[in-house]
Amino acid sequence: MNSPITGTAAGVPFTALPPATGGPAPLIVTWHMLDAPRSDAAFAAALPMHDVPAWRVHLAMPMCGARMVDGSMDAGLALLREDPLMSVFHPFVQQASEELPAALDSIRAQLPVDDGPIGVLGGSLGGAVALRILADTAIPVFAAAVVNSAIRIRTVVDMFPGEYSYDAESARAADDLDFIAKAGTIAERAPLLVVSGELDDPPLRADAVSLVDAVGERAELLSVPGLAHPLADEPGIEPAPQLPLAHEVDAGLTAWFRRHLP
Template sequence: MHPPITGTAAGVPFTALPPADGGPAPLIVTWHMLDAPRSDAAFAAALPMDDLPAWRVHLGMPMCGARMVDGSMDAGLELLRKDPMMSVLYPFVRQAAEEFPAALASIRAQLPVGDGPIGVLGGSLGGAVALRVLAGTDIPVFAGAVVNAAIRMRSVVDLFPGDYPYDAESGKAADSMDFVAKAASIAGRAPLLVVSGELDHLALRADAFSLVDALGEWSELLSIPGLAHPLADEPGIEPAPQLPAAREVDAGLTAWFRRHLTDASR
């Protein structure tokens, strides 16, 4: 097994895991959670998908991992307390999606991944990024997957204390990240695996079922017994041993992407 490769792609930090032979292979790109694992390196350790004959490039989310302010999550947590929707959830997803085309071009210049369709994977808030790439770009994708994903942003906001004071701007932003409502745009793009922990937040789990229903034959649901929302233990910034529930998610993702890898050469 080759060691991880770390670097930046158009300013976005990444942790890349090569295929077994270290040579040319299809590309799968991921975006991590804000819960543990909350960095590209930690997400790579939680869901390495080591048996895939593909490059797995785990991208860092804004203000996380190498982009933390003063080496901690304190600044991000303060933004969450100030205004979870408009200070963190919406701008983080928007920035990660908007910076992705340039990051992808840089990854292709640095690694032997070719220019064919890619796989996309996101966990929690990173799932919203993967869904936004599917729903809002024309980047060719051979298969996607999300894990305990932020599928409807209003459901995520409801997890924070108090009643959020939506106005016209924040309401529009939240609705722009309702991916059940955007299911028609996703369904025509690529098959999607929706992974949901049986102990995840009830609203997020309900959204997972709703998305699968809306996508129909374009999606599959993988329900993981014993899995709550996080995929790793706190603090979730540095790579850590893979938890049993994450190992089950990892096996499901590996099988899913392996099934669709033949489409990456089209």
């Protein structure tokens, strides 16, 4: 297998995995979780999709991987304690999705990827980025997948201790990240695979089922027995051997993207 390629694309750190042939091929872009695996390199190791004949370019989320403050997640955890929605969830998803157009141009200048529609994949909060690319941009996408995704950000906020006090601004931010409400647009954009661990948090599981139902015939649900929310062991920052349950997810994603490759 070809070795990972690391670099930056318009300021965004990435870990790229070439197709087996190493030459020109379609592109799949991913965004990792804030749980383990919580860096682009660790996500690439957990879900490498080696048998997909495409470039897989794993982008770093804000304040993660090479963008961590002082080499740790402490600053991000402090923001979560301050205000999970307005300090982390909404700004991270907004920044990651708004970085994509320039990052795509840079990736295409650096790597032999074609200029056609891309695949998108996200895990947990990274799943919200992939869904936002579908719902709120015109970037051509040939297929999308999310794993244990944040689908309605209000659901994620409700999982934190205490009652969150919404004001007008935070209510708008939460509505912006409600992808069940945007299912009609998503259905028009690309086929969507929703991967949900059977041991993931029940509210996230319920949202996964609701999203597939709302999108309709262009969406499929892949339920993975025994899978909780993370895809790797802690601390989840450095690449680690693929766990057996992550291998099952990887196999499902591989089959999905192979089916829909241009």
